[in-house]
Amino acid sequence: MSFVEYGDTIKDGDTAIVFLGHESMFPVKVQHGSVTQTKYGVIRHSTDLIGKKYGSKVTCSKGGWVFILHPTPELWTMNLPHRTQILYSTDISIITMMLELKPGSIVCESGTGSGSLSHALIRTVAPTGHLYTVEFHQQRAEKAREEFREHGVEHLVTVTNQDVCKNGFGVSNIADAVFLDIPSPWEAIGHAKSALKAEEVPIKHVLLGLGKWFKKFVRINGASYQLSGKKINRSTFPCKVRQFCVHNSVFLGLKI
Amino acid sequence: MEGGAGARIREGDCAVLKRDEVFKAVSVLRRRKIIFEKQWFYLDNAIGHIYGTTFEVTSGGNLQPKQEVEETTTETKEAGTDNRNIVDDGKSQKLTHDDIKALKDKGIKGQEIVQQLIENSTTFRDKTEFAQDKYIKKKKKKYEAVITIVKPSTRILSTMYYAREPGKINHLRYDTLAQMLTLGNIHAGNKMIVMETCAGLVLGAVMERMGGYGSIIQMYPGGGPVRAATSCFGFPKPFFDNLHEFPLSKVQSLLSGTFSTETLPADPEENALVEEESNGLSEEKQTSLQETEEEPAPEAPMEINPTEEQDTMDINAEDGEFKENKEKENKENVREKQIKQWERRKKLKEAAALLREKNADGLIVASKFHPTPLLLSLLEFVAPSRPFVVYCQYKEPLLECYTKLRERGGVINLKLSETWLRNYQVLPDRSHPKLTMSGGGGYLLSGITVVLEKDKCDSSNSEALKMEEPSSKRCKLQDLPC
Numbered sequence: 001m002s003f004v005e006y007g008d009t010i011k012d013g014d015t016a017i018v019f020l021g022h023e024s025m026f027p028v029k030v031q032h033g034s035v036t037q038t039k040y041g042v043i044r045h046s047t048d049l050i051g052k053k054y055g056s057k058v059t060c061s062k063g064g065w066v067f068i069l070h071p072t073p074e075l076w077t078m079n080l081p082h083r084t085q086i087l088y089s090t091d092i093s094i095i096t097m098m099l100e101l102k103p104g105s106i107v108c109e110s111g112t113g114s115g116s117l118s119h120a121l122i123r124t125v126a127p128t129g130h131l132y133t134v135e136f137h138q139q140r141a142e143k144a145r146e147e148f149r150e151h152g153v154e155h156l157v158t159v160t161n162q163d164v165c166k167n168g169f170g171v172s173n174i175a176d177a178v179f180l181d182i183p184s185p186w187e188a189i190g191h192a193k194s195a196l197k198a199e200e201v202p203i204k205h206v207l208l209g210l211g212k213w214f215k216k217f218v219r220i221n222g223a224s225y226q227l228s229g230k231k232i233n234r235s236t237f238p239c240k241v242r243q244f245c246v247h248n249s250v251f252l253g254l255k256i
Numbered sequence: 257m258e259g260g261a262g263a264r265i266r267e268g269d270c271a272v273l274k275r276d277e278v279f280k281a282v283s284v285l286r287r288r289k290i291i292f293e294k295q296w297f298y299l300d301n302a303i304g305h306i307y308g309t310t311f312e313v314t315s316g317g318n319l320q321p322k323q324e325v326e327e328t329t330t331e332t333k334e335a336g337t338d339n340r341n342i343v344d345d346g347k348s349q350k351l352t353h354d355d356i357k358a359l360k361d362k363g364i365k366g367q368e369i370v371q372q373l374i375e376n377s378t379t380f381r382d383k384t385e386f387a388q389d390k391y392i393k394k395k396k397k398k399y400e401a402v403i404t405i406v407k408p409s410t411r412i413l414s415t416m417y418y419a420r421e422p423g424k425i426n427h428l429r430y431d432t433l434a435q436m437l438t439l440g441n442i443h444a445g446n447k448m449i450v451m452e453t454c455a456g457l458v459l460g461a462v463m464e465r466m467g468g469y470g471s472i473i474q475m476y477p478g479g480g481p482v483r484a485a486t487s488c489f490g491f492p493k494p495f496f497d498n499l500h501e502f503p504l505s506k507v508q509s510l511l512s513g514t515f516s517t518e519t520l521p522a523d524p525e526e527n528a529l530v531e532e533e534s535n536g537l538s539e540e541k542q543t544s545l546q547e548t549e550e551e552p553a554p555e556a557p558m559e560i561n562p563t564e565e566q567d568t569m570d571i572n573a574e575d576g577e578f579k580e581n582k583e584k585e586n587k588e589n590v591r592e593k594q595i596k597q598w599e600r601r602k603k604l605k606e607a608a609a610l611l612r613e614k615n616a617d618g619l620i621v622a623s624k625f626h627p628t629p630l631l632l633s634l635l636e637f638v639a640p641s642r643p644f645v646v647y648c649q650y651k652e653p654l655l656e657c658y659t660k661l662r663e664r665g666g667v668i669n670l671k672l673s674e675t676w677l678r679n680y681q682v683l684p685d686r687s688h689p690k691l692t693m694s695g696g697g698g699y700l701l702s703g704i705t706v707v708l709e710k711d712k713c714d715s716s717n718s719e720a721l722k723m724e725e726p727s728s729k730r731c732k733l734q735d736l737p738c
Contacts, residue, residue: 005445006617008639019668019704055640055706067668067706070641072441089438090675097434100409103444103467123443124465 001054002152003071003119004126010049010068015151017069017079018043027071027079029150040064071151073119083140086116087181096124099177103128108171108178108195110134110164110188115144117179122148122156131157132171132195134164164188169195265302265309265405270488272412274404276397279416281408281488289317295401307407312400315363322402336382350376366400373399408488410437410461417457417485425454425485426624426649429697431677433458436620437465439702440645444469446617447610449637451475451504451630453623456486458647462620463495471498473607473616475507475634477625500607507633515608517601615639622647627701628657632664638705640666646701654701666708674699 001007001014010016012032019025020038028036034045041060043049048058054070069075074089087095095117101107105125112118112135121131135141141161148154160170165184168191169175178192265271269284273292280292286300297317302309311319336342351359351373359369373395374380383391396402406412414430422428436458442448442465450472452458459474463486466472474481481501502510509515616638621630627646638644644667648654654672661667675697 004443006639006642008615022669053640053707055642055704057707057709068641069704069706072643074439074441074643090435093434093438094431096438097411097414097430100411102464103469120438123441127444127469128467 001070003073003076004123004153004156006070008053010052010054012045012050013150015071016049016054017071017075019067019069025069025075025079027076038064038066040066073116073123076119076151077116080114080116082114083143084111084113086114088116089120092117092120095179096120099179101125101129101177105129105176106132106174106197108132108134108169108175108192110169110180111136111182112141112144112159113181114140115147117181118144118148118157119151119153121179122153126153126156129156132160132169132175133157134160134162134169136161136163164191167191171195173197263306263407265299265305265307267303270408270490271299271302271307272406272408272416272488274406274412275402277419279406279412279419281413281416292403295403297403299405302405305405307405310402310404312366312402319403334381335385335388337384339383339387342379342382348377348379349373350378360399366396366402369399370395408490410464410489413457413485413488414461417455421455425457426622426647427696427698428454428458428622428647428649429675429677431675432647432697432700433461435673435675435700436622436645436647437461439643439700440618440620441643442466442618442620446470447615448472449475449611449616449619449634451619451621451623451634453477453482453625454485456481456483458620458622459483459499460486460489460491463491463499464489468492468495468498470617471500471610473500473502473610475502475504477504477623500603500610502604502607502611504630506604506608510608510611511633511636517604517608611637617642619644620647621645624649626653626656628653628660631657632660635664635666635705640705640707642705644703644705647698648701649698651699654699657701661703664708666706667703668706670701670703672699672701 001011001016007014010030012030014030016028016030017025018028018036018038020040028043030045030049032046032050036043036045038060041062041064043058043060043066049068052058052068054068057065057067059065073092077086077089077092080086099105099107101121101124103125106129107121107125109118109121109131110133112133118131118133125131133144135144138161141159145154145159148157148159158170162170164180164182165187168188169178172194174197175195176197178195180188180192182188265284267284267286270281271284273280273282273290275293278293282290282292282299284299284303286303287298289296290299295313297313297319299319301319302311305321310322312322314320356369356373359372370392374392377391380388380391410433411430414425414428414433417425418427418429440448442462444465444467446466447470448462448466450459450462451474459472459481460483462472468491476482506515614637619631619634619638619642621627621634621644623630627648631644631646635644646654646657648657651672651674658670658672661670677697
């Protein structure tokens, strides 16, 4: 198993998703000898999980049952431990399409945060692309690296612990797309430009999230014009998904 | 990943013309007259340039790369504060319609014309700065014949189709398509089953996200799959090596074990042409739209074969020699047909074998047909713990589908959703929403497969009730204010 390749059976070391019911699931690290407590009883990894097919029903000690699911970036987004506010799949979908990401794309991201978007980007650019993600908080950067390792995707991502506004992405003239979701995105636009591939790439995409910074986009426009002098194509799309239960998310983007 | 190679416009490419928010897909061919946004021109001069280049249409219908003009922002413009004294009497522009026409005929560039209009407007200086900007923008739009040639992608093509021919794609809006690709975890290496009647747009989007890795089996109604939009993406040939197709009419026989390749659906090329014309919501408008607009790219793949057949049939049998040649050609045609049929049978067997493994990594459905029977049969081919997504233009069929899936079992995490999209204008001090699009983008039903239990006696178990998803059913009736 990995987050970029489906596996059929649960193995020692996998990250699996335990599904208890509607809107009720959690991730679990599969390990020989481990046990996991659920409200339906105990799950013993060695006997109940390892070797079973993903999608199987597992009966817990108290008699109730759960389903064990193969992890996907979407399931991860719904279940990951939050270290910061995260992006949900609705916005991630639009970002992925607007940045025209596909296998082989090179993409830069900052900040890494809790890795929600990161996992989705890695999944989309695999197996030949790469994600360069920058996080200025040391523990978060380290935690992200650890998770990418556990999820079998470390070869597709480079986490750099620095301030993107001061030091950029750590790469130059390489990216097809850049995504910024930081407190002052206009300070990083210059670095975004240098990270992007030079002339040969037809359209360069830089997306800046999030709704809460709406007013500050005014300043971004000024900065953009000064830097490139080129006519910039601007469009912004807040996107809401109405599930017939809950959830709204707002997204704002800019395309260079 | 094609870096330099795919970045330049080449002859034979499918390119997308863009002017502001209007798109049109065309084939890049020399000496082919293109009509776009009330302009006609040839694409010859565009060949060799990088995609994303902006061109101007010059006299003679030739394209010239537009020179970048530095925006002079340092100039202090003379402007008013509000419009209390501006009267809209239609007399503020001193240039007449004929004057402007004369300027155009002289070959004066659009920029010049706009300059002239500004100078000859009595009210321009009284407008506020914002109003001046807006005025200039509007005039530029009208008189500056500026066209950008962009490389097709899911983003571009889905926006284009939604704006130009939404009926052909069942009104699938681009943000809904984006949700489908993510919810379905479409990525390189998957084995996907796709069933769509969206002119091949959804198939193309899936192919783009798979990057040529993995395999796709496209299920199709009627005689053959429609892939008009797919050809616009410009995928390299190897992408199509792992693209299979299988007729829906054979699905039941495959599931019951009685499948055979003896009875094939009728010639796919003829039927595909028919499909193309009656696809979407089969309105008169659709076919007339195709006829009046020049859309060589979508039509080209479909048109080639029938005209060839036309040629062979039109040969006059008057001359004896002609007759002999015609007989030879007929024999060759028959042999060709046999080879083709044999190849199709072989492909069909391959597709059937892939489906029989019942281990697909996902299912995408986006069609004009009722989703329930499609899902109930196609889910059989999907492995457990894999996502599936169904698009429908209307909500009601999906509600029914939801219920039937609950009865069938073997699916969890069912979610019915609708995407709501709003564009914003973002300009300094002028940011505001533009318009709202909701209810017009279609609906999605998504879920995850699990191992399907054969025995239903478990359902009496009180625990099973916990696995049901009653909360979402309840919420259906009360639409929470979002």
